[in-house]
Amino acid sequence: MFAIYARYRGRDVRRAELVRRSAEALSTLPGIGNFDVIDVEDICATAQGEDAAVAIADVTMALLSAGDWAVGIAVLPTDSNEDEEVARVMAGNAxxxxxxxxxxxxxxxxxxxxxxxxxxxxxxxxxxxxxxDISAAFTLLSAVLAKRTAEGREATAFMRRGLTQVEAAEELGITKQAMSQRLQAAGWQAETAGWQLAVDLLQKAELGVC
Known part of the structure; x- marks a missing residue:
């Protein structure tokens, strides 16, 4: 079982509304439970099952991409008898x-x-x-995301939705070559490798595999 706890660190004057809308949007991602809003700035959810590690990695990437969020993740092994509330508290403590x-x-x-x-x-x-190791993987991914231009964020967003480079280029009205250049400049290859590393580490931590 996994839990993820996120705290808004931005300066939006309507932060309560932003946090609420963020919780609603993140709750629609596959494999994640509903996000609860806690103390205005904090949100928390759990994930269980075969694709839980993927769901946690995807939500973390969404929060890092959005910026202005700090994230805590809890991993409970598959043999744990603890419930979701324990996982949530553990993520908040992290x-x-x-x-x-x-x-x-x-x-x-x-x-x-x-x-x-x-x-x-x-x-x-x-x-x-x-x-x-899990924290280090996401720290590296955060560094990649922080250096992206608006064009890079736009291009990688299409790729995360599952589009091919050709399809994404058509959506943006640019050539495939230009799309490839944008992805390279945005560090898309590093992101995909880092995301897979994070998923693998989360899965191993849950299963207790060395």
């Missing part, structure tokens, strides 16, 4: 009381079924390693 825009902090709970064969200290170290 983020803490602060967090700059574009930051992603992660907490991973140790596997309980391995306690008989592995020491608690080793299990905690393994969980902390996964948390660090």
């Amino acid at each position: 983020l803490g009381t602060s967090g700059r825009s574009g930051t992603v902090k992660v907490r991973v709970a140790p596997r309980s079924s391995s306690a008989a064969t592995a020491g608690l200290r080793e299990l905690k170290q393994q969980a902390n390693t996964w948390a660090f």
Whole structure:
């Protein structure tokens, strides 16, 4: 099970409305549960099932792309008996009381079924390693997104929707070559590689695979 907790860090004067609309929009993404609005600036949701890691990665990318959000992620192993509320609290604790825009902090709970064969200290170290690696993957992705121009954000948005370069070029009214150049300048290849790395790490952390 996963939980994601996000805090708005922007300066919009109508932040309550922006946060509410953001929660509604993110709740429509595949594989994620409904986002609850917490204390005006915070939103939180959980994800479970086969595609939960993909859903968490997609939501995190959407928040990083939008800017002005700090994100906390909690990962509970598949053998955990904890409920969604525990996961939500854990994600909120991962983020803490602060967090700059574009930051992603992660907490991973140790596997309980391995306690008989592995020491608690080793299990905690393994969980902390996964948390660090997941956070690092999203930090790199955030750096890529922060350097994008408006044209780059527009081009990559079409690609994230599943369009081919030819289809995206047609939507933008540019040539395929121009589309390819925009994607290259926007770091699209780095984004796709980083996204896949983040998904793999999230899945391994949930399953407890070394």
